[in-house]
Amino acid sequence: MTFLQLHVLLWLCGAAMLVWIVPGRFARWAIALTTAAFLGVYAPVSLVLLLMSSAITVALARRSSSAAVLWSGVSLMAMLLAWFKLGGLFPAIVPRRIFQEAVPLGLSYYTFRQIHYLFERMKNRLPEHGLLDFLAYMFFLPTLMVGPINLFGDFARDLNRRRFDGAMLSRGLERVLFGYAKIVILGNYVASFLVAKAIFKVQAGNPALAQYLDCLRHGANLYFQFSGYCDVAIGFAAVMGFRIVENFHYPFIARNINDFWNRWHMSLSSFCRHYVFTPVASAMRLPYVAILVSMLVLALWHEFSLRYVAWGVYHGAGIALWQVFNAHRHRLPGPGGPVGKALVQALSIFVTLNFVIVGFIFTKEPDLPAAGAAFLRLLGLEG
Amino acid sequence: MYAILCRIFPRRVAVVLTAMVWTLLLLLIYALSVGPEGDFRYFRI
Numbered sequence: 427m428t429f430l431q432l433h434v435l436l437w438l439c440g441a442a443m444l445v446w447i448v449p450g451r452f453a454r455w456a457i458a459l460t461t462a463a464f465l466g467v468y469a470p471v472s473l474v475l476l477l478m479s480s481a482i483t484v485a486l487a488r489r490s491s492s493a494a495v496l497w498s499g500v501s502l503m504a505m506l507l508a509w510f511k512l513g514g515l516f517p518a519i520v521p522r523r524i525f526q527e528a529v530p531l532g533l534s535y536y537t538f539r540q541i542h543y544l545f546e547r548m549k550n551r552l553p554e555h556g557l558l559d560f561l562a563y564m565f566f567l568p569t570l571m572v573g574p575i576n577l578f579g580d581f582a583r584d585l586n587r588r589r590f591d592g593a594m595l596s597r598g599l600e601r602v603l604f605g606y607a608k609i610v611i612l613g614n615y616v617a618s619f620l621v622a623k624a625i626f627k628v629q630a631g632n633p634a635l636a637q638y639l640d641c642l643r644h645g646a647n648l649y650f651q652f653s654g655y656c657d658v659a660i661g662f663a664a665v666m667g668f669r670i671v672e673n674f675h676y677p678f679i680a681r682n683i684n685d686f687w688n689r690w691h692m693s694l695s696s697f698c699r700h701y702v703f704t705p706v707a708s709a710m711r712l713p714y715v716a717i718l719v720s721m722l723v724l725a726l727w728h729e730f731s732l733r734y735v736a737w738g739v740y741h742g743a744g745i746a747l748w749q750v751f752n753a754h755r756h757r758l759p760g761p762g763g764p765v766g767k768a769l770v771q772a773l774s775i776f777v778t779l780n781f782v783i784v785g786f787i788f789t790k791e792p793d794l795p796a797a798g799a800a801f802l803r804l805l806g807l808e809g
Numbered sequence: 810m811y812a813i814l815c816r817i818f819p820r821r822v823a824v825v826l827t828a829m830v831w832t833l834l835l836l837l838i839y840a841l842s843v844g845p846e847g848d849f850r851y852f853r854i
Contacts, residue, residue: 430849432839592824596811599831606835610842610849 427468427531427571429658430609434571437464438658441567442665446590454558454585457666461565465531472530479506480564483540484557487547496548500541507537511730532570534727538697539564543578545701555582568662572655574673574693581668588667598664605657613650617643634806641783641804644790649677652691671696678782681774682752683744686782698724717749718742728789733797737788744781 427434441460448456465473486499510533543560546552555578563581621643629636656673663670673693680686687695698720707716718739725738761770784804791797802808810830814823844850 431846432848592815592820592827593811595824596827596831599828600810603831603835603838606838606849610838614842614850 429572429605429655433468438567438662442662445666453588454562457562457567458558458565461567461570464567469531472532475506475530475533476536476564479503479537479540480561483543484560487544487552491547491550493548496544499544503537503540503544507533507727508730511726535570535573535575536564538575538694538727539578541701542575542697546578551579553579553582559585566663566668568659568666568668569670572652572659574656574659574671575697576663576670576693580671584668590667594664594667598661598666601657601661601664603661605654605659605661608650608654608657610654613647613654617647617650621646633803633808637800637804641786641790645678645783645786648786648789649674678779679775680778680782681771682778683741683748683781684752686778687741687745694724694727713749714746717745721745732794733788733791736794736797737785740785740788744785 429435429438437460441457441464444456444460445453462473462477465476482502483499486495490496510530543552543563559582560578562585563576563578566576566581569576621639625636625639625643628639653674660670660672671693673691675689675692677686677690680689702723703716703720706719707713710716721742722735722738725734725741728734761767787800787804788794788797791800799808811823811827814826817823818826839849842849842851
């Protein structure tokens with residue numbers, strides 16, 4: 427289920443109107459009940475899981491501040507997510523039928539929000555709030571399906587301060603429009619149809635070039651689609667009076683792979699930095715292992731499969747290499763004047779862009795052997 | 810756009826006009842991309 431479906435758009439419009447029509451003291455109820463009704467109609471399994479996991483999260487967070495209890499909650503949420511995603515890696519354990527039919531809508535996002543909430547509770551960083559604030563956060567329709575993984579502190583602040591603002595409404599609607607334009611025109615039409623057709627013509631004459639262009643096309647399409655969905659989510663949230671964290675910031679002009687992950691799917695990479703990298707690095711004192719573990723979690727969050735394991739290792743190795751290079755960079759001669767600096771910057775962007783788009787082979791191809799064959803084609807080693 | 814409309818019309822009228830313009834543009838994208846299932850999908854010019 428996506429924002430492209432008309433009934434989802436209509437539900438979002440309804441939720442946005444309802445939250446302003448009801449008196450302010452009922453806004454939390456309006457947010458939570460509209461989403462519950464939406465899930466009840468279209469994804470009842472997800473509704474049950476969201477209710478159960480939210481009840482467990484809030485019970486653990488309210489009853490105890492003990493790290494052991496809260497860690498058990500974090501593990502439980504991680505296991506819940508892993509169970510439903512495992513079908514991709516071990517279809518014999520989790521039958522394909524169950525995997526396909528019962529992966530609950532928005533599970534990846536709401537389990538990570540619950541983990542974030544438990545971690546913040548552990549660190550005593552949650553603002554003063556009531557049960558309804560938490561329920562409104564968990565049942566917030568715009569970000570339920572495709573993120574971003576918004577933070578509880580920001581959400582609770584907006585929940586208490588929100589006032590109708592014409593300028594914010596206009597910005598929100600504009601963002602929704604840009605989001606749909608990105609998905610439908612730039613993603614579905616230009617990248618997936620026009621460019622794909624042009625690449626197909628190159629295929630016979632020069633398979634290596636066609637493979638490279640297809641990686642570029644795939645990366646651009648991913649960006650248009652995913653950032654478009656985020657624009658729609660952020661836009662509808664703004665219409666409802668909430669400022670949601672940005673998820674993309676011109677990722678293809680990143681100067682290094684570290685910078686890329688500060689610009690691409692920012693809410694997820696920030697989550698992994700705070701709740702995976704920092705605990706692992708402080709427990710093990712091995713930063714490179716922590717980088718690898720973080721990138722594996724980030725990759726497996728997308729899909730439990732070997733191709734995503736390979737993608738995570740590829741990016742983890744890339745970040746580790748960048749860190750090593752960065753630590754020794756001062757020994758290299760400087761770029762010289764402004765022209766030298768500009769050239770070094772352009773080269774950095776070019777190298778990072780190519781590293782990223784070549785890595786998209788793992789996510790573009792259906793499995794690891796196909797990705798291997800695509801790598802060979804890219805190198806001109808296979809017809 | 811809201812800021813421009815606010816200079817011409819009262820604030821409340823500007824809000825309604827802004828919402829109308831963005832909604833009409835969204836309907837235009839929908840009209841150009843509606844597929845057999847009735848969803849946004851197959852944008853073609």
